[in-house]
Amino acid sequence: MTTLTDARPLALDPDRLLPVEPGTREIARRLYAAVSELPIISPHGHVPPEWLADDTPFTDPTSLLVAPDHYVFRLLHAQGVSLTDLGVGGRPLTAEGSRRAWRLLAEHWTAFRGTPSRFWMDSVLADVFGVTERLSRESADRIFDRIADTIDAPHFRPRALMDRFGIEVLATTDDPVDDLHHHRTLREDAGFAPRVVPTFRPDRYLEPSRADFADLMTDLARASSIDTGSYQGYLAALEDRRRFFKANGAxxxxxxxxxxxxxxxxxxxxxxxxxxxxxxVVSPTDATAFRRHMLVEMARMATEDGLVMTLHPGVHRSHHTPTLQRFGPDTGHDIPTTVEFTRGLQPLLDRFGTADGFQLILFTLDETVLSREIAPLAGFYPSVYAGAPWWFLDAPEAVRRFRGAVTETAGFYRTSGFIDDTRAFLSIPARHDMSRRLDSGYLAQLVAEHRLDEDEALETAVDLVTTIPRKAFKL
Known part of the structure; x- marks a missing residue:
């Protein structure tokens, strides 16, 4: 394999991801210019709220850019790099360990060619840190030192970056028993303008086959002050926590x-x-039936409290048992599976698909269902929205395929707006920028084919990053 022995310039082309055909590219440039600087609405993500509430300084390049980003460390693991050497799973690295991990990223940088991670990381290095050379074995230490020096500055605290990135709304993902004090701290701070909202994530509490289910019910009872010793008490406790989350901005x-x-x-x-x-002593069959029943109950509760319901099924969590046992969940080995929506959701949609105020956003990692199931559902039910490509599908070609698969049946206005779904805080602007470039390109193609007038494309481009996510998530 040929390797580059010299440090090459890191040059971000202003037309990256835009159409190649010159006339279409000119249209896309105009559309992108109209949306490139608009505020970011991020209604689904995993940035820890304490980073913002405490304005926690970042400590080192690896813990900031590698260890929290499963897109990055999973591909390094595929190259034979140990997760231990990357600080994954909450294992802190020494200062020298952090530098070694960064060198490992640089040494395996060729593995990221053609991936969205390469696009995002290049954007972060150039736009956020002012790096002017490509990451490589030779440039690794220089880039590491530049990042380390930058994150030590007061203007690089999380709150300052929220303002710099133009993040207007940021949603976190939170356990139902969380007291949400970090969110209250932010909401009560008159000097902090962005809106940081919690998200009610009850998965663990809806799975009665879990070995710790009884303990979770004890936690739920404590948080809600409602006895969960009965099924009715359990429902009441969940309803109480949902109300609490909504009162705190969810x-x-x-x-x-x-x-x-x-x-x-x-x-x-x-x-x-x-x-x-x-x-x-619950049987597997009964446990599955109960969880499926509780999804309908979650929809019923949503019609009462107004929370938008988002579904993203079809992931085999923690596929590699030894890695799970050693490093814990969310450590890069979740793998997509096939999924079915049409028949599966019919009982829920029969009851609530046309209910006033109910909104359901469907995400998938199985592209085969986009045109066959999700788009037709979103194209009929007033409650259903097609969720944007996420996780393994938030890549340029997959985003383009999504637009082609969904738009012809459901249009643009029955979709969710872009979802960055990330723990990698610094990559949020890069991910939204990628989406805006790709949508500008798709709309430009429609104009070039005389399927839309340019003023319509311009209005749609703006709506895709403003009114569409606000409507889908009731913002």
């Missing part, structure tokens, strides 16, 4: 299970399964 609940099959149990049957789960 606009949505977030759900990720193996599937989105839904069904409704009668109250007696649901209570029987719940009691068995508390005693640790």
């Amino acid at each position: 606009v949505s609940s977030d759900h990720s299970h193996a599937d989105v099959v839904t069904l409704s149990l009668d109250e007696k049957e649901a209570a029987r399964i719940y009691d068995a789960a508390l005693r640790g």
